[in-house]
Amino acid sequence: MRTVLFTKLFQSSSVGEIGAAAADLGFDGIDLLVRPGTTIDPADARDIPAAVKHLESDGLSVPMATTDLTDPDRFPADAVLGACADAGIDLIRLGYWAYKPDVRSYADTLAEAQRHLARLEEMAAHHGVRLAIQLHGDTIHASGALTRAMLEGHSPEWLCAYPDPGNQVVQDGREDWRLTFEILQPWLACVGVKNGGWFPAGTTGAGQREWRSDWFGLADGMVPWAEILPHLQAIGFDGPLTLHSHYELPYDQVLDQTRTDLRYVKRLLTAGPDAVEVSA
Secondary structure, eight states, X not given: OOEEEEGGGGTTOOHHXXXXXXXXXXXXXXXXXXXXXXXXXXXXXXXXXXXXXXXXXXXXXXXXXXXXXXXXXXXXXXXXXXXXXXXXXXXXXXXXXXXXXXXXXXXXXXXXXHHHHHHHHHHHHHHTOEEEEEOOTTBTTSSHXXXXXXXXXXXXXXXXXXXXXXXXXXXSOOOXXXXXXXXXXXXXXXXXXXXXXXXXXXXXXXXXXXXXXXXXXXXXXXXXHHHHHHHHHHTTOOSOEEEOOXXXXXXXXXXXXXXXXXXXXXXXXXXXXXXXXXOO
């Protein structure tokens, strides 16, 4: 499994800055964010191959990119997918189909998503890339079960799944992590790696306990990465692990925490699939 760094934390930094930082931290590669206001804007898709070459010169692979693509009519899909293909990026994360129950029902949202996915599958096949649905809160693909409902009937060659246990813990979408990976295994392409948890945050006037979530270091949150990573090794998963580093901290401190996170992941991977410790 390759460790790649999601470039959201760098905002609009230059490709050179990103490459130098990721290489110094010890990552194998980059999960390149293609979003307005970041290093690569979708309107400037032609810049993707040059950015990849620059990152490769720093010793980093770029096996995946992240986009906000859902509706091909509202996104420069052909330009971005074509540029990614030309650059050798064969895995591209899609955007979110939001669940807004006060605006539209789940059934109507799913029907729209399926119309989009039918077209996106054709585009992916045309460009020779795979498109991944990330498990994310406030969407109709927050859990493994919900994401499988979207992927049923679609070829894993072109449409695939991007589990994110951290999102599932901190947002909605919680389910047994084993279930998530089992039901998505035919489509499993990459895994989001972060951690978080919940803590008491006061009470309401009615006496109801309130709770708040936040992102924690990989070894400190509610996601049992010491069990999940060996499991992925045991089932033969060989896709990228994309570390997100969604910390509300000063930039240098984010890099320090990211370095600690990566060392933890590498230690678990080095230990192998038989090294899981089970509490009595």
